[in-house]
Amino acid sequence: MSALDTLLDHPALWRGRSAAPATDAPVWPSGHTELDRALGGGWPRGQLIELLGAPFGCGETRLLVPMLAACGRDGYWIAVIAPPATPWLPGWQTLGIPPERVLLIHTEHDRDTLWAGEQCLRDPAFGVLLAWLRGPVETALLRRLRLAASESRACAILYRPPNAAAQPSPAHQRLRWQPAASGLELHCLKGAGHWARSGHPLQVPEPPEA
Amino acid sequence: MGQPARPSRAATHPEPVRQQLSLLPAAALPAPAPRPPETQTATRDARPRQEHWMAIDLPHLALDALARTEPDPGRLQRPLLVVESDPAPRVHAANRAARQAGARPGMALGDALAVLDTPELVEHAPDTLQAQLEMLAGVLLRFSDHVHPEPEAQRILVEVGRSRRLFGGIEALRDQARDTLTELGFHPRIGLARSPAAARLLARLRNPAIAEDPEALRRILSPVPLEALPLAAATREGLRAVGLRQLGDLLRLSRPELARRHGPELLDLLDRLLARRAETLPRFAPPPVLDLSLRLEHEIHATATLAFPLKRLLRQAEAQLRGLNRSLQGMTLELAHREAYTRISLERGQPGIRTDEWLPLWQTRLDRETLPAAVIGLRLQAPRLLDPPARGDSLLAADPASRPPADQLPAVLARLRARLGEQAVARLINRRTPRPEDAQRPRHDLATTPAPTASTPGQRACGTALWLQGPEPAAPPDQPQWLGRLEDGWWDHGQDARRDYACSRDRQGRRLWLYRCLRSGQWYRQGYWG
Numbered sequence: 001m002s003a004l005d006t007l008l009d010h011p012a013l014w015r016g017r018s019a020a021p022a023t024d025a026p027v028w029p030s031g032h033t034e035l036d037r038a039l040g041g042g043w044p045r046g047q048l049i050e051l052l053g054a055p056f057g058c059g060e061t062r063l064l065v066p067m068l069a070a071c072g073r074d075g076y077w078i079a080v081i082a083p084p085a086t087p088w089l090p091g092w093q094t095l096g097i098p099p100e101r102v103l104l105i106h107t108e109h110d111r112d113t114l115w116a117g118e119q120c121l122r123d124p125a126f127g128v129l130l131a132w133l134r135g136p137v138e139t140a141l142l143r144r145l146r147l148a149a150s151e152s153r154a155c156a157i158l159y160r161p162p163n164a165a166a167q168p169s170p171a172h173q174r175l176r177w178q179p180a181a182s183g184l185e186l187h188c189l190k191g192a193g194h195w196a197r198s199g200h201p202l203q204v205p206e207p208p209e210a
Numbered sequence: 211m212g213q214p215a216r217p218s219r220a221a222t223h224p225e226p227v228r229q230q231l232s233l234l235p236a237a238a239l240p241a242p243a244p245r246p247p248e249t250q251t252a253t254r255d256a257r258p259r260q261e262h263w264m265a266i267d268l269p270h271l272a273l274d275a276l277a278r279t280e281p282d283p284g285r286l287q288r289p290l291l292v293v294e295s296d297p298a299p300r301v302h303a304a305n306r307a308a309r310q311a312g313a314r315p316g317m318a319l320g321d322a323l324a325v326l327d328t329p330e331l332v333e334h335a336p337d338t339l340q341a342q343l344e345m346l347a348g349v350l351l352r353f354s355d356h357v358h359p360e361p362e363a364q365r366i367l368v369e370v371g372r373s374r375r376l377f378g379g380i381e382a383l384r385d386q387a388r389d390t391l392t393e394l395g396f397h398p399r400i401g402l403a404r405s406p407a408a409a410r411l412l413a414r415l416r417n418p419a420i421a422e423d424p425e426a427l428r429r430i431l432s433p434v435p436l437e438a439l440p441l442a443a444a445t446r447e448g449l450r451a452v453g454l455r456q457l458g459d460l461l462r463l464s465r466p467e468l469a470r471r472h473g474p475e476l477l478d479l480l481d482r483l484l485a486r487r488a489e490t491l492p493r494f495a496p497p498p499v500l501d502l503s504l505r506l507e508h509e510i511h512a513t514a515t516l517a518f519p520l521k522r523l524l525r526q527a528e529a530q531l532r533g534l535n536r537s538l539q540g541m542t543l544e545l546a547h548r549e550a551y552t553r554i555s556l557e558r559g560q561p562g563i564r565t566d567e568w569l570p571l572w573q574t575r576l577d578r579e580t581l582p583a584a585v586i587g588l589r590l591q592a593p594r595l596l597d598p599p600a601r602g603d604s605l606l607a608a609d610p611a612s613r614p615p616a617d618q619l620p621a622v623l624a625r626l627r628a629r630l631g632e633q634a635v636a637r638l639i640n641r642r643t644p645r646p647e648d649a650q651r652p653r654h655d656l657a658t659t660p661a662p663t664a665s666t667p668g669q670r671a672c673g674t675a676l677w678l679q680g681p682e683p684a685a686p687p688d689q690p691q692w693l694g695r696l697e698d699g700w701w702d703h704g705q706d707a708r709r710d711y712a713c714s715r716d717r718q719g720r721r722l723w724l725y726r727c728l729r730s731g732q733w734y735r736q737g738y739w740g
Contacts, residue, residue: 057720062740085677089638090665094674106634125620179719
C-alpha cells in the first residue's frame with residue numbers, strides 16, 4: 001500500500017481530479033499564512049516558478065527567505081545563478097541560511113544560466129534554485145528547465161523582467177510582483193489553484209524584523 | 211568428525227575420492243584438491259596451495275598497439291608491416307591483409323616487399339611494446355597479485371589459483387581477463403595450466419583445455435608435437451632421430467635414460483611442464499602513478515575528434531587504476547603540438563575512475579578549448595591517486611527523498627566548471643572583516659569544505675541585507691530606518707570609516723541598503739535590502 005502511495009506522490013504523475021496541488025505535496029514553507037494557502041501549502045518542490053517584475057531589490061528575494069532557511073536547515077544546497085548583485089552572506093546567515101550551502105554561479109548568457117539551472121536541478125543535492133534572466137529566451141530551453149524541475153525535488157525560481165509576461169512560458173506557475181505600500185503585491189498569471197482563477201492580487205507584507 | 215587430513219584419506223582410499231571429485235564440475239572443485247600420491251612424491255617441497263597459471267600471449271602486440279592509436283580503420287585494411295631494422299631489415303609483424311598476401315613475421319624485408327604491393331611500413335619500437343606490456347600487467351593485477359610480464363616473448367603470466375573462486379571459477383576468470391584485454395584493443399591467446407611452462411605451451415598452441423589435476427595435464431600434453439617445445443635445436447634433432455614425435459612418447463620413457471641421452475635440461479623442462487618442479491617468477495610491481503601517453507599517427511585539428519583517442523586513454527586509466535585499487539579526483543591532459551603543449555586540468559567533486567563519467571566531462575571541457583595548433587599526441591596524468599571510496603553503508607540505493615550527505619559536494623559541480631570555467635562557480639567565504647565590501651571572498655576551490663564561520667558583531671551591525679554592491683554615492687533618503695553603527699578599527703587602516711547603516715525605500719519601490727559616512731556626511735548605497 002505504501003508503495004502505491006509513493007508512486008501516486010511522484011511529481012511526474014498527474015491526476016485529473018487534483019487540479020490544486022495535493023495537500024501533502026512536498027513544499028518549502030513561505031513563512032506567510034495567506035501565501036502558503038494561495039500556493040497550496042508553500043513554495044512547491046518539483047516545480048518551475050517564474051517571478052516577473054522589476055526593478056531588482058524591491059523585496060522579491062526577501063520573500064523567499066523562509067524557504068531558503070528551511071532548505072538550508074534540511075541540508076540541501078541553494079544554487080544562485082547569475083544574480084544582479086553579490087549575495088551578502090553574513091546577512092543571509094543571520095536570517096538562518098547557512099552560507100556554506102550557497103553556491104554562486106556566474107554566467108555570461110541567459111542560455112548558460114538555463115543550462116546551469118538544468119544541471120543543478122538534475123543533482124539531488126539542491127533544494128532551491130534561484131536564477132535571473134536578463135532578456136527573452138527560447139521556449140525550448142525553458143521547457144527543458146521545467147522538465148528538470150518536475151523530475152527533481154527542488155523548487156526552481158526564475159526571476160524575469162516584467163515584459164516576459166507577454167511571452168507564453170511552460171513554467172508551472174507564473175507570478176508577477178510589484179512593490180506596494182507595505183511589502184509586495186503578487187498577481188498569479190498562471191497556476192493550478194483557485195488563486196490563479198480568482199485573479200485577485202495578494203498583499204505580502206515585509207517580514208516584521210525588516 | 212568427518213574431517214581427517216586429506217592426504218591420509220587419499221592414501222587409504224585414493225580411488226573413491228578421485229572419482230567422486232571428477233563428477234563435480236571443474237569450477238566446483240575445492241581449491242586445495244587432494245593430491246594423488248604421484249605428485250606427493252614428486253613435489254615434496256612445501257607447496258601449501260594449488261598454483262594455477264594463466265599465460266596470456268599477445269602475438270599481435272605491435273599491431274594492436276598501432277590500431278589503438280589509429281582513428282582510421284581503413285588504413286589497417288591495407289597491407290601493413292611492422293619492420294625491425296636491427297640487425298637486418300626484417301618483418302616483425304604483419305597485419306591480416308599482409309599475411310594473406312604471403313608476408314610472414316620473421317621474413318626479410320626485401321622478400322616481403324617482393325610479395326606485397328606498396329605496404330604501409332611502421333618502425334618497430336621495442337620500448338613502446340614493453341611499456342604496453344607493463345601497462346597490461348598493471349591492468350591484470352585486478353585478477354591476481356602475482357603477475358609476471360615477459361616482454362621478449364610478448365607474454366604475461368598470471369597466478370590465478372588463489373583468486374579463481376573470487377571470480378566464479380577458472381573459466382569465468384579467463385573470460386573476464388579476455389574481455390578486459392579485448393576491450394582495451396588487444397587480442398590475447400590464453401592458456402591455463404598448473405605450471406607456468408604448461409600454460410605458456412597451451413597459450414602458444416591456442417589450446418583452451420583446462421587441466422585440473424596432473425593426470426588431466428598429462429592427457430592434454432601428450433599429443434603435443436615435440437616441435438612446439440622450447441628446446442635446443444640439437445636436442446630436438448636428437449629426439450627426432452630416435453623416432454619420438456609427441457610429448458606423450460617422451461613421458462613414457464624412463465627418466466634416467468632420457469637424462470643420460472639428451473641432457474638434464476630436457477628432464478628439467480618436463481618437470482616444469484608437469485608442475486613437478488616449481489618455477490619461481492618475480493612479481494610485477496606497477497609504478498604507483500598514472501601517466502599514460504598516446505602518440506597520434508594523424509594530426510587532429512578539432513577538439514571533437516579528440517574524443518576517440520581520449521576514450522582509449524581513459525579506458526586504459528580505468529583498467530590500470532582498477533588493478534592498482536586506487537581512485538582519482540582530478541587529472542591533467544597534455545595535448546602535444548609540434549612546438550608547444552596545451553595543458554588542461556579537470557577536477558571533480560567525488561573521486562571516481564569510470565570512463566563513462568570522465569569522458570562527457572572532458573568533452574564539455576574540450577568544447578570550450580580552441581586548439582592553437584594540430585594535436586599530435588595526448589598525455590594523461592594524475593597528480594595524486596586516492597584510496598577508493600568506501601562502499602555505501604546502505605544495501606539499497608539511497609532514497610532520493612532523503613537529505614543529501616552533509617560533507618559531500620554535489621556531483622554537478624564538475625560539469626558546471628567544465629563548461630562555464632573554474633572562475634564561474636564559487637562559494638563565498640567570510641573573511642571576518644566588518645566592512646561589507648571587503649568581507650567576502652569568492653572561493654573557487656570547491657574540494658575542501660570551509661568551516662562554517664559565524665558573522666561577526668560588526669557585520670551584524672550592518673544589518674541583514676541580502677544583496678551587496680560596491681558602495682556608490684547616493685542621495686540622502688527621506689525616511690531612513692536606522693540599522694546600526696559600524697565603528698572604525700584595525701580593518702580601515704586609519705581611514706576613519708565610521709558608518710551609520712540604514713535601509714530605505716526609493717521612489718521606484720526598491721529597498722536600498724545605505725550608509726552615511728560619519729566623517730563626510732555623504733550617503734552611499736551598499737546594496738539592496740531584498
